[in-house]
Amino acid sequence: MKLYFMPGACSLAPHIALREAGLRFSLVEVDYRSKRTSDGRDFHEINPKGYVPALELNGGDLLTEVPVILTYIDEISGQKALLPRRGSDRLIALEWLNYIATEIHKSFSPLFRPRTPTAFLAPGRAHLSRRLDFVERHLQHREYLLGPGFSLPDIYLFTVFRWLDDQELSPTDWPALQRHSEAIAARQSVKDALEQESLAANFAHRRRMDHPRRHVRRRHGRIRSPGPD
Template structure:
């Protein structure tokens, strides 16, 4: 498989999932501004959407959209329990979390990376996202991970949003469940491995 990524982008979520799953893959870095690969090839010929993540399977199938990609990865290694069984009540809960992270966190924090956005507009997005983080904090009470004791692909996605929030100087003080959760996910060896592979942290 090939994962097309940009360092620290939302493609970090399926990158973490691939490592947690123990699946072999190749990383292909994308310049999102130029829509070019490192070798100069046109990324739009790989993914006409021009966005990461994009996953190309061993049989050549292109899969886009992070929440879909991570479920595909999890389903390839069901024994790893990175996603509950298909059609189970727990699977729909995972879908609920992936959708919430995608629509309420990702879509509010993402626009803040736009340098053309005014500080006032960024403040609106930050306030919205912070209120959503408060909800997540309430749901993490007594839980190690979003689904309870088991790490799932939704946790990798939420962790990326928390990294973005750090970069944007969000004030998450007082959200003790969420802050402890962030540290717990960050301490996972495969999460650290993904960060090192993307050049986001130095190898220990």
């Protein structure tokens, strides 16, 4: 399998999951500005959507979208189950994957776009904060999103929570989320993925250095970044 990624982007979630599952795969980096791969190809010819992640399967098929790729990784992970196998527990796990994708991940997107009107930024951050408040309450008395057991939604949540410093929001405002993120960061699969993508391991050291796009622009007197798609 081959994972197309951008350092620090949402593709970090399937990267971690592949390592967690112990699966064999290769990585191909995609440049944000040129949309060319590290081996010189036009990424749009590989994935017409033009954004990561994209997972090329051994048979040549291409999977896109984080929840779909994560679910596929679980399906081929063998004995190392990264999602509940059946019943209501599995449905709850899929609910979390979709909540993170649609309510948290996508809440970052307009905040990162350089053409977003300045008047939208404060309401956008407030909207994102309310979505994080919901997860904060859920995690106050739980170690992981599904309770005592680590699962794929934890990886996805960790990935997007890392973007918080780029939005003038402090992780310390969500102590349960910060505790959760630190616990995920301590896993060997996460350490290895962060090292492979040349990303800092924690908020204190990362600040704006390993933002998903690594490209910043000054807009209205402050650093702005293109951010996640």
